[in-house]
Each structure stands twice: as structure tokens, then as C-alpha cells.
Amino acid sequence: MKKHLLIIYHTQSGNTGQMAEAVMRGSTQEADVETRLLSAFDADLKDLRWADGLLFGTPENFGTMSGALKDFFDRTYYPAEPFQLNLPYALFISAGNDGSGAVREIDRIAIGYPLRKINEPLIAKGDINQQHLEQCEEFGLAMAAGLSLGIF
Structure with missing residues (x-):
């Protein structure tokens, strides 16, 4: 049975968009994983419930995540609570500074x-x-392979 990888990202300058597309290219090399690439404004709870793993991409804006990714979290946090998702995730960030914020x-x-x-x-x-x-x-x-092998 195929695993589901959801890539949620926001881009303004295009840098994080280039990264997201490259992440998608890599993940689609794993045949046993279906990958969806969604803008943070387009993703919602049903997408989270579909996913077996998550990759979040954001530019570093004012030392933190983009407002669009924060909006995604604001819209899904409380509705997701009853589901106790416990999904594996990782981050990719386009940074002008160090990305730590x-x-x-x-x-x-x-x-x-x-x-x-x-x-x-x-x-x-x-x-x-x-x-x-x-x-x-x-x-x-790496994320797709880990999902496919049941490591994550």
C-alpha cells in the first residue's frame, strides 16, 4: 500500500518554491510513495489526515516562518487536535540569515x-x-524512502 507524503510550502521570492519543486522531484523517485505539493494557503485538515509524513518549506521572514505557513498552522491546529496525528515531519528553509528562528x-x-x-x-x-x-x-x-520502508 502506498504511503502519502505531503509537502506544504510558501514562497514569495521564488527561492522556497524552487526548493519545494526539488524536494518533490526527489520524493517522486520512490515508487511506493504518493506525493502532494501544496501551497500553505491551499493545504487544510483533510490534507493532513491524508498524509503519512510531512515536509514543511518556508522562507525565513523577519527571523521566523512565513505568515502563510503560520496561517496554515492557525487554521489546522485546533481542528487537528482530536486526531493526535503523530506524523513524522522535517523542514526546509530558504534563509537570508541562519533560519534558526x-x-x-x-x-x-x-x-x-x-x-x-x-x-x-x-x-x-x-x-x-x-x-x-x-x-x-x-x-x-530520504523522506519518501523512510516512509516506504516504515522507518518513520
Whole structure:
């Protein structure tokens, strides 16, 4: 039976969008995993309930996550409570600084769903380059493979 990987992201400059597309390319290399890529504004509770694993992508805005990703959490947090999702998740961040504020805030929110962090965040500093995109593909593939093998 196929596992379901949900990638939720927001992009404004396009950097996180490039990362999200590369994460998606990597995850689709795993045949036993179905992947969906959704804007944070388009994702909702039914998408969370569909998922077996989550990847969140955000730019670092003012030292924290984007408002769009925060909006996703605001819209789904309380409705998700009764389901005790306990899903594995990881983060990818396009950062102008170090990304640590975004990581800290998302990790704090994730505890309440609850979600389980399964990997260190992938933080791309500055303009997105080929090395960042290759890392993103590996990141997506690693999550999909872990789901497929039942590791997460």
C-alpha cells in the first residue's frame, strides 16, 4: 500500500518554491510513495489526515516562518487536535540569515499536533543554487524512502 507524503510550502521570492519543486522531484523517485505539493494557503485538515509524513518549506521572514505557513498552522491546529496525528515531519528553509528562528517556531507548534521531527532542517542560505537543489532532491528522496520502508 502506498504511503502519502505531503509537502506544504510558501514562497514569495521564488527561492522556497524552487526548493519545494526539488524536494518533490526527489520524493517522486520512490515508487511506493504518493506525493502532494501544496501551497500553505491551499493545504487544510483533510490534507493532513491524508498524509503519512510531512515536509514543511518556508522562507525565513523577519527571523521566523512565513505568515502563510503560520496561517496554515492557525487554521489546522485546533481542528487537528482530536486526531493526535503523530506524523513524522522535517523542514526546509530558504534563509537570508541562519533560519534558526523559523525552525524554533515551527518545532514549538509541531509539538502540539503532535508531530515527530525526524531530520535536521535543510537550510539554504542566500540565493538558491544547484547544490541547494541537489540537497533538496536528496532530502525529499530520504523522506519518501523512510516512509516506504516504515522507518518513520
